[in-house]
Amino acid sequence: MLSPDSAAVVRATLPAVGGALDEITARFYGTMFAEQPGLLDGLFNRGNQANGGQRRALAGSIAAFAQALLADPETRPDALLSRIAHKHAALGVTEDQYTIVHKYLFGAIAEVLGEAVTPQVAAAWDEVYWLMAGALIAQEARLYQEAQVDPRHPWxxxxxxxxxxxxxxxxxxxxxxxxxxxxxxxxxxxxxxxxxxxxxxxxxxxxxxxxxxxxxxxxxxxxxxxxxxxxxxxxxxxxxxxxxxxxxxxxxxSAPFGDVVLDDADSPLLLVSAGIGCTPMVGMLEHLAATGATRPVTVLHADRSPADHALLSDTQRLVGLLPAARAEFWYEQNAAAEPGAHRGLMDLEALDLSAGADVYLCGSLPFMRAVRAQLLDSGVPARHIRYEVFGPDLWLAHTEG
Missing domain, CATH: 2.40.30.10 (Translation factors)
Structure with missing residues (x-):
């Protein structure tokens, strides 16, 4: 729960802090890695550091959490926190590392914003940080316990x-x-x-x-x-x-983690993917086949060509094993090489989709944004659409609700 005094300060300063978050997080990572180079060994993705993706993800998550607290000081954005906690658990993040991050993050805030960071402002944002960190620490402790993993030795x-x-x-x-x-x-x-x-x-x-x-x-x-x-x-x-x-x-x-998991419901299931996003969908299909599931399943996949469609034969085999499953494929090139495939980008307009289906998405962000919009237009409620992103995830704050 964010205190009323802190909520007022955060509301007043969020535009300034939010506008400077990219600069703040750049300063934060630069200083932290210079003084704590060991954190680069196995914890942070050098590619995402180089292209700025990790910096933007941190800024986006802090802003999203602060905005959620202002909307309802007594609640927490559980979907955002769950996604981050699973990512952290898969990396072996430990409680003490939140103290290290706090030190360098708040040092960067003070450096970038200067005199605007009064003691009152610092205390309010400190409260936001520890509310978020505390919630994540608790979730990660539960995940480690459920997976029977010692976070000091996660590998x-x-x-x-x-x-x-x-x-x-x-x-x-x-x-x-x-x-x-x-x-x-x-x-x-x-x-x-x-x-x-x-x-x-x-x-x-x-x-x-x-x-x-x-x-x-x-x-x-x-x-x-x-x-x-x-x-x-x-x-x-x-x-x-x-x-x-x-x-x-x-x-x-690591042990397996991730909160976008197949449930045990009997409702229709829609698995939608593009490119290498087919991998969790095939894992779900294998589980359905292994457990003798009878729920209706529709598999939709888009790719560059049949030759580029990884796990195509596995997908076809598993769909054939399920009594109420069907598959539709879209290919930008050489679609005629796969009988029944569509040519071009995925288009859901002509498909008969159940508005009550549980939907799972995996693919590039542009693909998932486009498909999600089509699903919403077809009557599928937003709460029924779940997705997985690998790499820094900035989409969640813009797609919930």
Whole structure:
């Protein structure tokens, strides 16, 4: 609960603080990494630091949390907090790190805003920060307990049983624990973090969806190689995995986390994806098939071409195993190579979609924004639409409600 005095100060200063958040977070990260370089080893994504994505995500989450408190001082934006808590748990974030972040973040606020940061202003925003941090610490403690994970030692070695080339730039790894300890529980739709040591000695972590059923000691992840673009380098972890990892090699994984998970309802299910966003959807389909589910399932996927559609044969096989499932595919190129496929971008106008369906989205942000708008226009309530984003997530604050 945000106190009335602090709420008044935050409301008055939010425009100034919000307008300077990008500069504040840039100063925050620069100073923190200069004085705490160890935080770059396995906790922060160097790619997102370089392109500013992590900075914008932090600014967006702070602003969204403050706005939610002002709208109702006695509530918390649980969807935002849950998403962040799962990401943090998959990285092994610990309670003491919130104190480190607080030190450098509030130092950056004071440097950027100068004399505008009076003791009253500092105290009000300090209250906002610790309300958010306290809620996250509590959620993360619960997640660690449920996953039976010690956050000081969140990593476990797994062995690659099989490497499968899915497309020219996508590969799947079938994994088994390197020890005989119990496998941490998983739910369809969750992801694991993969921690790798890069050639310069720094560890980097990326999250990948479980693309197979989570019910036994074997787990599968499916990784797309991120190519270099004119304004961005290639994905260092995905390319490292593609170039160096094969059957018999070891990988370091976290326990599964993620709050966009398949429920056990009997309502119609709509799985919508594009590109490598198909991976959690195939994991959900495998779970449905393994449990003998009979709920109606519609799978919609868009891709560049059939040859680029990772896990296409798995999707078709699993749809065929489910008694009330169907699939529709859209391809920008060579759609005629896949019988029944549509040409071009995904268009839901001609489809008979149930307004009561539970919808799961995964793909690029532009794709999900466009599809969500189509779903809302077709009568699907916003509360029925769930989505997964990998990387800094700025969409949530703009899509809830």
């Amino acid at each position: 476990r070695r797994w062995t690659v049983v099989e490497r499968r080339e899915e497309t020219s730039d996508v590969v799947s790894f079938l994994l088994r624990p390197a020890d005989e300890a119990p496998v941490p529980p998983a739910r369809a739709g969750q992801y694991v973090s993969v921690r790798v040591r890069m050639p310069d000695g720094i560890h980097q972590v990326r999250q990948y969806s479980l693309s197979g059923a989570p019910g036994d000691r074997l787990r599968r992840i499916t990784v797309k190689r991120v190519a270099s673009l004119s304004d961005a380098p290639e994905g260092e972890v995905s390319n490292h995995l593609h170039r160096t990892i094969g059957a018999g090699d070891g990988l370091t994984l």
